[in-house]
Structures are given as C-alpha cells and as structure tokens.
Amino acid sequence: MMPVLKQRLNEGAIAFLTLLTSGGTLVCCALPIMLVTLGLGSAVVGLTGAFPWLVTLSRHKAWVFAVSAVLLAIGGWVLYREGRACPTDPELGRLCGRVDHWNRRIYWASVGIWGIGLFAAYLLLPLTLVLENRE
Numbered sequence: 001m002m003p004v005l006k007q008r009l010n011e012g013a014i015a016f017l018t019l020l021t022s023g024g025t026l027v028c029c030a031l032p033i034m035l036v037t038l039g040l041g042s043a044v045v046g047l048t049g050a051f052p053w054l055v056t057l058s059r060h061k062a063w064v065f066a067v068s069a070v071l072l073a074i075g076g077w078v079l080y081r082e083g084r085a086c087p088t089d090p091e092l093g094r095l096c097g098r099v100d101h102w103n104r105r106i107y108w109a110s111v112g113i114w115g116i117g118l119f120a121a122y123l124l125l126p127l128t129l130v131l132e133n134r135e
Contacts, residue, residue: 014075016106021068032058033120037128061121068114075107 032044032054048054057064079100086096 014071014078017071017075021064021071021110031120033124037124065114065118065121072107072111072114075110079103079107 032047035041035044035047086093086100
C-alpha cells in the first residue's frame with residue numbers, strides 16, 4: 001500500500017476515534033442531564049441500570065471531556081496540517097480525496113457532538129437556574 005494512502009487511512013482511524021470519544025461525552029454526561037431536564041428521570045435510572053459504567057464515566061466527566069478535547073485537537077491537527085498531499089495516480093487521488101472529505105465531515109460532526117455534550121454537562125443547569133431566578 002502506498003505510504004500516502006496508508007497515512008490517509010490512519011487519519012480515518014483518528015477521525016473515527018475522535019467521533020467515538022466525543023460521542024462518549026454525549027452518552028455519559030449530556031444525555032442523562034438532558035433527560036432529567038426534560039423530566040425523564042426514570043429513563044436515566046433505567047439507562048444507568050442497564051449500563052452501570054455510565055455512572056463511573058459521569059463521576060469523571062472532567063477527565064472524559066479533557067481526553068476527548070485532546071483527541072479532537074490531535075485530530076484537527078492531523079486533518080489540517082500543512083504538507084498533506086494526495087497521490088498523483090488518478091484512482092488513488094480520487095480515493096484519497098473521498099477519504100479526506102469524509103474524515104473532515106466526521107471530524108466536524110465530532111466537534112459538534114462534543115460541543116453539545118459540553119453545553120449540556122456544564123452550561124445547561126447554570127443557565128437554567130439563572131433564567132429561573134430572573135422570573
């Protein structure tokens with residue numbers, strides 16, 4: 001396999017890892033908070049009963065968010081650093097371009113998911129309390 005194509009596939013693995021970790025922040029921290037906010041506390045109880053490891057992740061949400069932020073930063077650096085080039089072979093170049101396009105989509109979806117998780121885990125409750133006190 002050509003080194004450039006192998007590098008692109010490794011970048012795809014990094015993009016998938018960032019999606020997985022940012023999705024983990026959403027599942028561990030944002031989803032339970034949003035469910036409780038919507039008055040679905042019993043759903044959270046059922047969720048943590050079915051997946052008890054969510055409680056452990058929620059207790060260490062600062063670490064979960066920090067690790068996923070570092071992985072997102074690494075993924076962004078890998079995708080947007082200078083000196084990246086696709087092979088000159090037309091077929092490999094087309095494949096490389098398609099992989100690069102999907103890597104960027106996955107990366108930005110991961111950043112969006114991470115942002116939603118960050119908002120729900122750290123900002124939603126204080127914002128709700130401030131808005132309730134204004135009324």
